[in-house]
Amino acid sequence: MTTTKERILDASSELFRRQGLTGTGIKQVLAVAHAPFGSLYHHFPGGKDQLAAETIARAGSWYGQMVMEKLLSISDPVESIRAAFLAAGETLESTGYADACPIETIALEVASTNEQLRVACHEVFEAWVAGLAAWLEGGGVAPTDTRPLALTIISTLEGAFVLARVARSTGVLAATADAMALLVSDSISRASRG
Amino acid sequence: MTTTKERILDASSELFRRQGLTGTGIKQVLAVAHAPFGSLYHHFPGGKDQLAAETIARAGSWYGQMVMEKLLSISDPVESIRAAFLAAGETLESTGYADACPIETIALEVASTNEQLRVACHEVFEAWVAGLAAWLEGGGVAPTDTRPLALTIISTLEGAFVLARVARSTGVLAATADAMALLVSDSISRASRG
DNA sequence: GTCTATAAACCGATAGAC
DNA sequence: GTCTATCGGTTTATAGAC
Numbered sequence: 071m072t073t074t075k076e077r078i079l080d081a082s083s084e085l086f087r088r089q090g091l092t093g094t095g096i097k098q099v100l101a102v103a104h105a106p107f108g109s110l111y112h113h114f115p116g117g118k119d120q121l122a123a124e125t126i127a128r129a130g131s132w133y134g135q136m137v138m139e140k141l142l143s144i145s146d147p148v149e150s151i152r153a154a155f156l157a158a159g160e161t162l163e164s165t166g167y168a169d170a171c172p173i174e175t176i177a178l179e180v181a182s183t184n185e186q187l188r189v190a191c192h193e194v195f196e197a198w199v200a201g202l203a204a205w206l207e208g209g210g211v212a213p214t215d216t217r218p219l220a221l222t223i224i225s226t227l228e229g230a231f232v233l234a235r236v237a238r239s240t241g242v243l244a245a246t247a248d249a250m251a252l253l254v255s256d257s258i259s260r261a262s263r264g
Numbered sequence: 265m266t267t268t269k270e271r272i273l274d275a276s277s278e279l280f281r282r283q284g285l286t287g288t289g290i291k292q293v294l295a296v297a298h299a300p301f302g303s304l305y306h307h308f309p310g311g312k313d314q315l316a317a318e319t320i321a322r323a324g325s326w327y328g329q330m331v332m333e334k335l336l337s338i339s340d341p342v343e344s345i346r347a348a349f350l351a352a353g354e355t356l357e358s359t360g361y362a363d364a365c366p367i368e369t370i371a372l373e374v375a376s377t378n379e380q381l382r383v384a385c386h387e388v389f390e391a392w393v394a395g396l397a398a399w400l401e402g403g404g405v406a407p408t409d410t411r412p413l414a415l416t417i418i419s420t421l422e423g424a425f426v427l428a429r430v431a432r433s434t435g436v437l438a439a440t441a442d443a444m445a446l447l448v449s450d451s452i453s454r455a456s457r458g
Numbered sequence: 459g460t461c462t463a464t465a466a467a468c469c470g471a472t473a474g475a476c
Numbered sequence: 477g478t479c480t481a482t483c484g485g486t487t488t489a490t491a492g493a494c
Binding site for chain 1: 285360361369371376377382412416426429430432436440
């Protein structure tokens, strides 16, 4: 059973991802959620900022889990990384180049304008980096390499989303998939050599 | 001598970069530009959309040229790429993590909401990729590798900007600088061997 | 407690004074 | 042609009806 608050957060997640935070009105969120206007301030007394903060944390956690599950489903880490980038491209294409990272647009909008939301976005990315670094270490990457490599992989995915969405093409995800697979492969073979 | 139109475009470039397109009002742009309100519709009859389109093209061209000049100033392509990433980090830090890519926030905002501006952003990125690919070929990268490598480098830089701005740290630019230098180095040595 | 009606401010855009 | 005053619409937020 879905509660009103969950429906509101589902709607805000989708709209913020496609239109950004400042580009989305709370009335539009409530219309999509099929909730009356006043219910927003009942469930989110802090108004739009609180809605945004909870949306960032919830959508960020959901997206990170989804990506990690995809990585864990393939045993070879090099092919896992490649598959994750290609799968992101397929999702993008099948949603009309709308559904990429749920917090990226918000992150750029708030980075210099809203300290509280900036920190909320940072915490999501930091959790992703930590999770990916741990997974890389389990896959045979040297411990000193895991964090820089995780930062690079997530940065590249986020940047590829920007180029792919404005190009309406998955080419950049194919190119970055190969590059990231090569970096992971290099790192593992360097660790095994000593 | 700076014209009113140039002052308006300078102001819109800075404000759109920091606050995004939907987060910036045209009244705020004119206030920063020290221009009266009516002058916007004199110089930009198409209103905010025309202002945005010209801002994207102008700021995008300026930023691409600036980065390319930085790349050309160092002879070794591997160290050029590393230096460009590190320099971007220094600029970011010295501007309070505000001045990154001038069109990235706009690109994500308009990708699914404004077809004309989406294309304008795509054209800017496409010009950057073509310029960087040509530069890489001149540096010894195999012709078949130049475009995928250019796409990867620009994607990684754009993504690193997102993480760096919300983290208020240049660490991700240091990590990605090393990774991109490694990719370029690998590509050049692969070309020279085969 | 759920929801409607409205407030106060701001948006992009335009008409028209000078 | 430069600029001001204002339009209609929309924004977030709140007050209060039921």
